[in-house]
Amino acid sequence: MTSRRALVRRPSPRLADGLVTHIDRTPVDAALALRQWEVYVVALRAHGWETVELPPLDDCPDGVFVEDTMVVHRNVAVIARPGAEARRPETATAEEAVTGLGCSLNRIREPGTLEGGDVLKIGDTLYVGRGGRTNGDGVRQLRAALEPLGVRVVAVPVSKVLHLKSAVTALPDGTVIGYPPLVDDPNAFPRFLPVPEESGAHVVLLGGGKLLMAQSAPRSAELFADLGYEPVPVDISEFEKMEGCVTCLSVRLRELYA
Numbered sequence: 001m002t003s004r005r006a007l008v009r010r011p012s013p014r015l016a017d018g019l020v021t022h023i024d025r026t027p028v029d030a031a032l033a034l035r036q037w038e039v040y041v042v043a044l045r046a047h048g049w050e051t052v053e054l055p056p057l058d059d060c061p062d063g064v065f066v067e068d069t070m071v072v073h074r075n076v077a078v079i080a081r082p083g084a085e086a087r088r089p090e091t092a093t094a095e096e097a098v099t100g101l102g103c104s105l106n107r108i109r110e111p112g113t114l115e116g117g118d119v120l121k122i123g124d125t126l127y128v129g130r131g132g133r134t135n136g137d138g139v140r141q142l143r144a145a146l147e148p149l150g151v152r153v154v155a156v157p158v159s160k161v162l163h164l165k166s167a168v169t170a171l172p173d174g175t176v177i178g179y180p181p182l183v184d185d186p187n188a189f190p191r192f193l194p195v196p197e198e199s200g201a202h203v204v205l206l207g208g209g210k211l212l213m214a215q216s217a218p219r220s221a222e223l224f225a226d227l228g229y230e231p232v233p234v235d236i237s238e239f240e241k242m243e244g245c246v247t248c249l250s251v252r253l254r255e256l257y258a
């Protein structure tokens with residue numbers, strides 16, 4: 001029997017000290033961030049996800065962006081080796097958590113780098129963003145770990161945003177969605193639908209056609225509703241200021257055999 005679990009990590013009080021690369025740094029309200037994170041977690045639970053909280057890492061300002069620590073396919077976890085050195089201390093506790101859930105482990109090793117935010121899973125295809133925090137060795141190691149399990153690993157360019165999933169995610173039918181000015185190559189994907197806002201490109205598939213997405217993308221939400229989906233908006237303004245989005249605040253384990 002498969003379960004739906006989501007790994008999360010509460011934000012550090014030092015969130016404002018996290019990395020920003022493609023946007024200007026603006027003041028972050030850590031107390032508001034904590035409230036927004038709590039609402040995000042409640043939204044996951046309300047839609048049938050069991051949340052598993054990783055130990056807090058107050059000295060890792062970006063630790064809340066837990067998606068970047070791993071890639072999970074069924075019961076196999078590939079522990080990331082973040083391209084950002086400052087984020088490497090986050091992986092040890094993530095590794096312990098997935099081991100505790102019964103996953104077998106692989107690790108991206110030096111000189112490879114890979115962050116989970118660069119990996120978009122559509123069925124048995126993993127699109128991997130190459131160019132920012134993930135290098136060619138990281139892609140090669142991910143391929144070696146997962147292709148024997150029937151996964152196809154397709155590298156795609158990323159140069160305009162932090163991670164592949166900052167540029168594109170996918171609707172439940174596999175259509176890739178993205179805000180065109182930030183997508184390097186829309187033709188890399190079999191079906192591409194442009195959305196009118198940057199944060200409209202980020203959806204978490206909650207199940208049953210429900211899409212968890214940022215409140216800051218109302219026109220994209222309208223577009224998805226018009227396509228028969230049900231947007232579930234959450235305010236994540238404080239995480240957006242740190243270049244985060246709805247996807248990176250959790251690792252969804254959809255096909256874990258419990």
Ligand SMILES: NC(=O)NCCC[C@H](N)C(=O)O
Pocket residue numbers: 018019020021062065067068084087116117118162163165166242243244245247248
């Ligand atoms: N997967 C993601 O989109 N992660 C966001 C990480 C943001 C963080 N400030 C970083 O630069 O690493």
